[in-house]
Amino acid sequence: MNQAENVIEVEGLTKVFNHSLTAVDHIDFSVKHGEIFGFLGPNGAGKTTTISMLITVLKPTSGTATILGGDIAKQSLDVRNAIGVVPQEYTADEDLTGYENILLCADLYGIPRSISKKRALDLLQLVELTAFKDKRVQTYSGGMRRRLELACGLINRPKVLFLDEPTLGLDVQTRAATWNYVKMLKKQFGMTLFLTTHYLEEADALCDRIAIIDHGKIVVIGTPSALKDSLGGDIITLSIQKDADITDIISEIEHVKEVKKENASYIIKSSNGELTAPLIIEALRKNGYVVTKLSLTKPTLNEVYLQYTGKSMRDAEESRENVFKQRAAVRRARQ
Amino acid sequence: MSQNKTAPADVEETQVSKNRFHGLWALTHRDLKKWYQNPVVFILGIIQPVLWLALLGKAMNIGAIFSSASMPPMPQQLVATLTAQQQQLLSGWLGGLQSQIMTSTFNTGDYFSFMAMGMVAFVTVFTTAFTGMSVVWDRRLGFMNKVLSTPVARSTIVVSKVISAAIRSVFQAAIVTVIAYLLGLQLGANFTVFSVLGVFAIVFLIGIGLSSMFTAITLRTTRMETPQAIFNLVTLPLMFASSAYFPTNLMPSWLKAIADVNPISYTLDAVRRLMIFSNGYSGLVTDFVYVGAFAAVVTAICIVLSWRFLNK
Ligand SMILES: Nc1ncnc2c1ncn2[C@@H]1O[C@H](COP(=O)(O)OP(=O)(O)O)[C@@H](O)[C@H]1O
Ligand SMILES: [Mg+2]
Numbered sequence: 001m002n003q004a005e006n007v008i009e010v011e012g013l014t015k016v017f018n019h020s021l022t023a024v025d026h027i028d029f030s031v032k033h034g035e036i037f038g039f040l041g042p043n044g045a046g047k048t049t050t051i052s053m054l055i056t057v058l059k060p061t062s063g064t065a066t067i068l069g070g071d072i073a074k075q076s077l078d079v080r081n082a083i084g085v086v087p088q089e090y091t092a093d094e095d096l097t098g099y100e101n102i103l104l105c106a107d108l109y110g111i112p113r114s115i116s117k118k119r120a121l122d123l124l125q126l127v128e129l130t131a132f133k134d135k136r137v138q139t140y141s142g143g144m145r146r147r148l149e150l151a152c153g154l155i156n157r158p159k160v161l162f163l164d165e166p167t168l169g170l171d172v173q174t175r176a177a178t179w180n181y182v183k184m185l186k187k188q189f190g191m192t193l194f195l196t197t198h199y200l201e202e203a204d205a206l207c208d209r210i211a212i213i214d215h216g217k218i219v220v221i222g223t224p225s226a227l228k229d230s231l232g233g234d235i236i237t238l239s240i241q242k243d244a245d246i247t248d249i250i251s252e253i254e255h256v257k258e259v260k261k262e263n264a265s266y267i268i269k270s271s272n273g274e275l276t277a278p279l280i281i282e283a284l285r286k287n288g289y290v291v292t293k294l295s296l297t298k299p300t301l302n303e304v305y306l307q308y309t310g311k312s313m314r315d316a317e318e319s320r321e322n323v324f325k326q327r328a329a330v331r332r333a334r335q
Numbered sequence: 336m337s338q339n340k341t342a343p344a345d346v347e348e349t350q351v352s353k354n355r356f357h358g359l360w361a362l363t364h365r366d367l368k369k370w371y372q373n374p375v376v377f378i379l380g381i382i383q384p385v386l387w388l389a390l391l392g393k394a395m396n397i398g399a400i401f402s403s404a405s406m407p408p409m410p411q412q413l414v415a416t417l418t419a420q421q422q423q424l425l426s427g428w429l430g431g432l433q434s435q436i437m438t439s440t441f442n443t444g445d446y447f448s449f450m451a452m453g454m455v456a457f458v459t460v461f462t463t464a465f466t467g468m469s470v471v472w473d474r475r476l477g478f479m480n481k482v483l484s485t486p487v488a489r490s491t492i493v494v495s496k497v498i499s500a501a502i503r504s505v506f507q508a509a510i511v512t513v514i515a516y517l518l519g520l521q522l523g524a525n526f527t528v529f530s531v532l533g534v535f536a537i538v539f540l541i542g543i544g545l546s547s548m549f550t551a552i553t554l555r556t557t558r559m560e561t562p563q564a565i566f567n568l569v570t571l572p573l574m575f576a577s578s579a580y581f582p583t584n585l586m587p588s589w590l591k592a593i594a595d596v597n598p599i600s601y602t603l604d605a606v607r608r609l610m611i612f613s614n615g616y617s618g619l620v621t622d623f624v625y626v627g628a629f630a631a632v633v634t635a636i637c638i639v640l641s642w643r644f645l646n647k
Binding site: 055056057058059077080081083085087089090091092093094095096104105107108109110152156 | 357360482486
């Protein structure tokens with residue numbers, strides 16, 4: 001396959017549930033070879049529905065997609081052979097051990113035991129579960145389960161790996177550790193990755209490019225830094241001792257794009273905050289003002305998210321609670 | 336981190352499986368393992384038929400109704416008019432009458448034996464109905480989702496369920512038979528070891544048919560209530576509209592009409608001919624052909640449905 005070619009190409013992909021709910025609404029995008037491409041969006045945005053269609057588990061209502069040149073509808077078997085999937089929920093069989101689970105995955109890909117045994121052990125070592133390989137999955141922690149799912153998703157040496165909310169419900173530390181695994185795996189196997197998340201930090205830390213999806217539509221696609229830049233630069237917040245209007249002084253300064261007074265402090269947008277901040281202090285001192293407080297913030301995906309979806313992180317946090325509840329319910333059901 | 340040690344040593348490409356049925360045994364074995372590794376499920380599965388045998392077979396022993404013990408003693412005036420020899424003849428005739436009624440009704444002198452073989456169908460129905468639940472569990476717990484994203488054929492997924500249910504049914508049927516034997520099953524005159532194999536074969540066939548039916552019904556379901564409702568709705572009529580408890584020729588005509596097309600009646604006819612009847616093996620071929628055809632048709636339907644409906 002040509003390395004420069006797009007690994008995933010999606011055109012007008014749409015899914016309507018029950019003739020009424022449009023979960024995915026005419027999305028177009030492509031993923032380049034070797035890229036980590038992220039779908040960022042709040043709960044219910046249509047991320048899982050998109051992944052389900054791409055991995056040929058769910059039939060699109062309309063639109064097409066190809067993976068490694070194979071059409072998801074017409075060449076679904078080829079597609080399934082070439083991809084690895086780490087679903088949103090824990091899919092391992094609780095009654096089996098970690099090792100048995102990986103071997104079962106291998107069997108589902110038709111990999112002969114002569115190969116799969118060694119490969120399973122290698123993967124278990126890779127995700128640091130060797131010590132627990134003969135323990136039932138029932139006894140695993142959330143992080144261990146995730147790692148096991150990762151290992152299962154890699155058993156067929158996929159060229160494209162799909163990860164649906166890989167760190168959902170994990171604590172911050174385990175999440176960071178999982179990112180490291182994902183990065184390491186990508187490096188070792190040279191895969192193309194498609195992942196979904198509603199954690200901004202995750203998209204920022206992992207993805208080469210991000211598509212923000214909301215209500216089934218892609219609202220913007222770009223690299224994390226390009227998306228942040230599109231918001232119009234850094235934000236400097238400052239206060240001075242005296243209560244006076246210094247808007248004019250600041251507006252003169254290089255790179256400053258906008259000055260706003262809010263209560264006792266000024267909010268300044270600059271295309272280069274590091275350069276602007278000392279210049280502001282300098283100019284104010286010349287005019288006899290004393291700066292009492294100054295802070296510089298680089299825009300985060302949080303602002304990008306807010307800008308494009310009209311929702312703040314807090315809403316997303318709430319939906320995370322829901323997912324937690326959902327998961328707890330599944331846990332209970334398992335017992 | 337174990338980054339360096341575990342760099343992929345085997346660099347061979349994953350070869351795409353040429354075998355269209357790959358994963359069949361892996362999935363079947365997974366289901367069986369969940370069953371035999373779980374002592375509670377395993378033991379409950381054995382206790383259930385034992386209870387039924389004891390309750391229905393022994394407690395409700397219809398044969399006892401006709402036994403001399405349950406008949407009123409001969410009227411004294413009658414006894415007085417008879418000679419000792421006549422008395423003996425009469426009671427002998429009455430005793431013979433009892434076993435004749437039993438034999439002409441049940442084809443065996445012992446209701447317990449008749450009933451015990453009915454229990455073979457009973458455990459099969461219950462074991463296979465459970466398959467429907469297992470399909471829903473796999474969906475709910477996400478396992479089905481994963482399997483669907485692998486290159487395993489849709490038909491393989493359902494066939495693995497069906498085969499594992501059939502294997503479990505045969506095992507349960509064997510246990511019922513052994514327990515029935517210990518409780519006094521009266522074997523037929525033609526019984527040989529091969530009869531047991533014949534019983535296993537027909538139970539396997541009906542197990543395939545019934546579990547295909549239950550699997551087809553639950554293919555798209557994510558709710559636990561659905562298979563449970565179907566379980567309740569289907570299992571009892573399936574049992575009572577068959578020869579499980581009573582011979583069909585004693586049934587009211589509408590019930591007999593149903594029972595006479597119920598594959599469970601054919602299964603039980605075969606099982607009883609092989610185990611406890613003494614009137615030869617004629618009809619056995621019809622039984623096997625009928626049950627085999629039932630299994631083939633329902634499994635085919637289930638597979639076709641799986642192509643269309645077994646997705647997310
Ligand atoms: N099988 C289904 N039937 C009906 N509606 C569904 C189904 N799956 C998902 N949806 C709906 O589609 C929307 C998108 O869901 P999903 O793709 O799971 O979102 P995300 O993964 O981004 O949280 C939601 O409103 C959800 O309720
Ligand atoms: Mg989702």
